[in-house]
Every structure is written in C-alpha cells, then in structure tokens.
Amino acid sequence: MLIDRIEQAENASLKEFSSIRIGGRAKRIFFPKNEEEARIILRESLERGVMTFPIGLGSNVIFSDSDLKHFFISTNNLKKYVIRQVNDEYYIDMLAGVSFKTIVSIVKRLNLEGFENLSGIPATIGGAVCMNAGAYGTEIMDLVQKVYWLDEKGDMVEFYHQDIIRSYRYSQFQEGGFVYRVIIKLKKSKKEIKKVIKEHLLERNRKQPLDLPTSGSTYKNPLPHYAGKLLEEVGFKGRRIGDVGFSSKHANFLVNYGDGKFADLIRLLEKAEEAVFKSTEIELEREVKIVE
Ligand SMILES: Cc1cc2nc3c(=O)[nH]c(=O)nc-3n(C[C@H](O)[C@H](O)[C@H](O)COP(=O)(O)OP(=O)(O)OC[C@H]3O[C@@H](n4cnc5c(N)ncnc54)[C@H](O)[C@@H]3O)c2cc1C
Structure with missing residues (x-):
C-alpha cells in the first residue's frame, strides 16, 4: 500500500504533540514530505472512513487521554520556504510546517514589517492559517496572499486572500482538508523591527504562564x-x-x-x-x- 511507505509513527504518545502535554496514544501519525504524500493520506482516510487531524506545534489542541484512531498528519517534515522580493515587498512562500520562529528570524534579518505583532505566538503557518491566529490587532490572514489547500479528496485548491472565509480565530480551513502551502506578503520597514519584536516578547512573558x-x-x-x-x-x-x-x-x-x-x-x-x-x-x- 502506498500509504504504508509514508513516514509514520504507530501508537505514538499524543502528549508529545500537544503543548499542554495531555493525551493518549495515536494509532497512526503520518509525517508527509510532499504534496503527493499528503494527498495519499487524505484519500486513504476518506476511503476508509477515518477522520484526519492535522497537527502543527499542537499549541491550541487538547487530546483525550484515551487511544485515538484518527489519521493524524504532522507537518514536521514540511518546513521548506523561499523568499521573493519585488521592490520593497517580500513574499515568503512556505510549506505548512514552517514555524513563526522561522518567520520571525527572517523578518528580523531583513527588517520587514507586518508580522511583528504576531511574534511570540507558538505556531506553524498551517496551524495559524487554520486558526486565523492573531495578536495586538493583526491577524495572520491580513498578511496571507495565497493558500494552497488539499480538500478531503486530496485535490489541490488555491485561494487568494480575498476568497478566504475567515473571522476572529476562524477560517474555512477548520472545516477539514489540509493547508499545504501559504504565501504571506511583508514589506521593508523604516522602523527597527528587532526592537518592536523584543517588546512584544517581553509583554508576552509578563502576561502569560x-x-x-x-x-x-x-x-x-x-x-x-x-x-x-x-x-x-x-x-x-x-x-x-x-x-x-x-x-x-x-x-x-x-x-x-x-x-x-x-x-x-x-x-x-x-x-x-x-x-x-x-x-x-x-x-x-x-x-x-x-x-x-
Ligand atoms: C503560550 C501560548 C500563547 C499563544 N498566544 C496566541 C496568540 O497570541 N494569538 C493566537 O491567535 N493564538 C495564540 N495561541 C494559540 C496557538 O498558538 C495558535 O492557535 C496557533 O495558530 C496554533 O498553531 P499550531 O501550529 O500549534 O496549530 P495546532 O495547535 O497544532 O493546530 C490548531 C488547529 O489547526 C489545525 N491545523 C494545524 N495545521 C494544519 C494544516 N496544515 N492544515 C489544516 N489544519 C491545520 C489543527 O488540526 C487544529 O485544528 C497561543 C498558544 C500558547 C500555548
């Protein structure tokens, strides 16, 4: 079976995949490396009638501590990104598993603005787009140019910013499928972005446990x-x-x-x-x- 060739863990402890460290065992967690592998997992789950559940950093999920039979799909092997520059604008084109930490390091290196309010949120870009994560008046969807989403059948659908249904901590991607790739747009800043980010991180440390x-x-x-x-x-x-x-x-x-x-x-x-x-x-x- 094609699905058996995809990297996976059986009977894995879900505690390791959730930031609150509660959870039982997952029958199977898959770690797709590319679009084709993600597609196979989605198709196979549909055929077998098994629910899928994508996992990023697990920072907004709580797993039951009984055994779970879902097909969990970790984005841990989907961390590639490229940066394209058009004049003052920068496009970060990334696979779902790229973390906000990685984005923050790019933003600091190139002194880009737009993302600073989101720094410190523990997230992957896939999880953040699903949750429409936000802080201090910025939501990730404000920056998103395009989302490449695999539907429940594993077919790729491309959504431009204006076509995405979203609201406060909600996006249409919560209804199912798998966010595979996301492009966000940022621009060169005249402010010292490193400083702004540092302040945000200090504020988080003060307010959050x-x-x-x-x-x-x-x-x-x-x-x-x-x-x-x-x-x-x-x-x-x-x-x-x-x-x-x-x-x-x-x-x-x-x-x-x-x-x-x-x-x-x-x-x-x-x-x-x-x-x-x-x-x-x-x-x-x-x-x-x-x-x-
Ligand atoms: C200390 C702390 C501070 C936080 N601060 C904030 C904050 O300021 N603002 C905020 O909005 N949130 C905050 N959060 C919550 C959390 O960080 C966000 O919701 C974040 O977007 C979750 O990203 P994740 O990669 O961990 O997703 P997960 O928690 O792994 O998953 C969240 C949801 O997204 C889905 N998902 C994950 N990846 C994909 C994918 N590739 N395709 C489709 N669906 C996917 C999952 O199935 C799940 O339903 C905080 C959490 C913690 C622990």
Missing part, C-alpha cells in the same frame, strides 16, 4: 467582553481540578501542573462555562480544539 505546559487561550473573547476577565469574575482564575487549572497569571490559559488528566480538564471547562453563563448569560465558545 510560559513556565508551564499550556494550550494558550481556552475561549474566544465574546467581544466586547474578555474571556479571561469573565473567568476571573466568577472566581476561576487559578482554579484547578487535579493537575489541570486556569492559570493564576492569565485566567483564560489552561495549564498542566504535572500529570494533568483529560477528564479533569473537561470537568473544569464545564464548570467554568456554567459559572460564566449563570452570572452573565454569555456562552463561552472554546477556542482550543479538543480531539476525542
């Missing part, structure tokens, strides 16, 4: 409200069940104090959602992707 395994923002902000503030008001800042808790530094961040269990995490989320609803009639919407 970066010393513990975390899955980032748990809930979307129900604007004009902030999820963290709502959680704090109902007493959930620092609240924990077992080894899982809402951080005492940032109430919307879930953290794992050691041996966090999935069942405790779900109980904590349900209690928090109930408490916020009772007090405000606001239904919190989960931003983290829970896979069970």
